[in-house]
Amino acid sequence: MKLKLAIQKSGRLNEDSMRLLKECGIDIGNGVNKLKAEATNFPIELFFFRDDDIPQYVEDGVADIGFVGENVVYEKAKKVEVAYELGFGKCRLSFAVKKGETFTGPSFLAGKKIATSYPILVQQYLNEHSIQAEIHEISGSVEIAPGIGLADVVCDLVSSGSTLFMNGLVEAETILHSQAVLIKHKNFSTEAQQILERLLFRIESVKKAKKNKYVLLNAPNDQLEKIIALLPGMKSPTVLPLASPGWSSVHTVIAESDFWDMIEQLKNAGAEGILVIPIEKMIL
Ligand code: ATP
Ligand code: ZN
Numbered sequence: 407m408k409l410k411l412a413i414q415k416s417g418r419l420n421e422d423s424m425r426l427l428k429e430c431g432i433d434i435g436n437g438v439n440k441l442k443a444e445a446t447n448f449p450i451e452l453f454f455f456r457d458d459d460i461p462q463y464v465e466d467g468v469a470d471i472g473f474v475g476e477n478v479v480y481e482k483a484k485k486v487e488v489a490y491e492l493g494f495g496k497c498r499l500s501f502a503v504k505k506g507e508t509f510t511g512p513s514f515l516a517g518k519k520i521a522t523s524y525p526i527l528v529q530q531y532l533n534e535h536s537i538q539a540e541i542h543e544i545s546g547s548v549e550i551a552p553g554i555g556l557a558d559v560v561c562d563l564v565s566s567g568s569t570l571f572m573n574g575l576v577e578a579e580t581i582l583h584s585q586a587v588l589i590k591h592k593n594f595s596t597e598a599q600q601i602l603e604r605l606l607f608r609i610e611s612v613k614k615a616k617k618n619k620y621v622l623l624n625a626p627n628d629q630l631e632k633i634i635a636l637l638p639g640m641k642s643p644t645v646l647p648l649a650s651p652g653w654s655s656v657h658t659v660i661a662e663s664d665f666w667d668m669i670e671q672l673k674n675a676g677a678e679g680i681l682v683i684p685i686e687k688m689i690l
Contacts, residue, residue, distance in 0.1 A: 408444070408451045409601040412469035415454035419586055422494040423473045427452075429686075430608035449601050461486055461589065470591050470598055477563060477584040481524050486589040490606055493613055495586035497565045499524055502575040504552050509578030515539045515559060521551035522561040531581045549573040615688040618659050621669075622681040627652050629676040636671050638664075659685070 413423040427434065432448045443452045453469050460472040461484035472486075475495050479488060501520075503509050512535035522528050525543045532539055542557055549569050551557040563584070564570060567577055588609075590602070625633045630645065633656060637643050643658035656677075660668050669680060 407595075407597050407601075408449045409471065409598055409605070410451050410453060410469045412453045412455050412460045412463050412472035412474075414457045414460070414474070417457060419457060419473060419475065419495050420454075422492075422586065426473075426492065426494070426609065426612065429612045430605065432608075448605075450605065458482070464589050464591050467591050467593075470594070471602060472589045473586055474589060475584050476587050477524065477527070477582060479587060479589055480582065481526050483526065485592055487592060488587045489590040489602075490588040490609065492586040492588060492609070495584070497563045497584050498580045499527060499561060499582040499584065500564045500580045501559055501561050501578045502549075502564070502570045503559055503578045505574045505576050507576075512537050512579075514578075518558040519556070520559045520561055521548050521557035523548055524561060527582060528561045549575060611687045611689050614690070615685040617662050618685055618688060619662060619665060620657070620683040620685050621660050622655060622657050622679075622683070623672060623677040624648060624679040625654050625656050626676050627654055630654055630656075632675050633672060633677055636668065636675060659688075 414420045424434070427445075432450060433446045434443050434452060435446045441454055443454075445451070453463070455463060457474055457478055460469070460474040461479055461482040463469045464472045464486045465484040471489070473492060475497070476488070477497070477499055479486065501509065501515070503514075512531075515532065516537050516539060519540045519542055520528055521542045521544050523543065523545055525541050528541055542551070544551060548560050548562040550573060551560055552575065553573060560575065561581065562570075564577055570577055588606075594602070623633075634643055634645070637656070637658045638660065643656050646655045646657075647653075648655050665682075672680065
């Protein structure tokens with residue numbers, strides 16, 4: 407059998423979804439602009455859909471799994487399971503007001519016209535704060551609504567905020583932080599589950615590798631103990647003697663987040679010739 411994976415046909419998630427599969431060593435055979443494509447070296451079949459339709463297709467079992475934004479998953483509220491956070495497609499769903507207006511809290515929205523592509527999530531927010539407001543559902547270019555007098559406020563996806571800025575809007579309040587996730591059909595055969603686990607194992611290795619760097623450095627032997635104490639390492643660092651007497655080469659893996667702090671401390675401890683190398687896959 408083949409696991410059926412639904413991804414966005416074109417748009418912001420398409421490229422990252424395809425790249426992730428490639429980094430997992432999965433080669434997609436025929437063209438990408440069709441409805442379907444098959445992997446040549448992994449039991450997986452790709453379906454290309456509009457992102458909005460992916461939760462429905464996964465609920466119905468047309469696809470077994472899908473890569474889609476959490477914003478779409480929660481808005482559509484289909485019976486699917488969120489199985490894994492993929493780490494790309496990060497954005498937030500935020501209210502934005504016209505420049506010069508001050509958002510004073512949820513009560514600011516009372517009686518306002520809100521333009522959004524996320525009526526369900528916006529209504530949930532209004533209910534939680536017992537606010538009555540008018541929601542105008544618009545499927546695209548929500549940010550132009552206030553400028554043309556269609557709405558007072560928008561609730562839209564934001565990443566850098568430049569689209570809002572260009573339309574004279576200011577981000578006011580975030581109601582959801584989102585990223586792409588792997589969603590899963592409710593009923594899974596043992597065989598499908600096994601393929602999914604193989605896929606998740608690969609995705610996890612790629613994700614871990616991106617968060618870590620391989621570091622090589624030269625250490626004077628009299629500082630070796632101090633330098634090793636600074637390093638986390640997967641088990642413990644590798645230490646090899648250098649040709650020049652009194653020096654050793656130390657190899658280890660450092661988390662991206664600790665990286666700059668760690669490098670400074672290593673330099674202060676006498677480390678020299680520090681090389682930092684990206685890791686392609688990491689199997690623990
Ligand atoms: P489709 O034609 O598939 O319906 P779309 O126009 O609805 O495409 P895109 O704009 O390609 O969708 O966005 C797809 C997803 O990318 C969003 O649902 C969201 O999860 C994510 N995303 C990340 N950053 C942003 C952003 N700045 N604006 C909009 N979406 C973003
Ligand atoms: Zn869409």
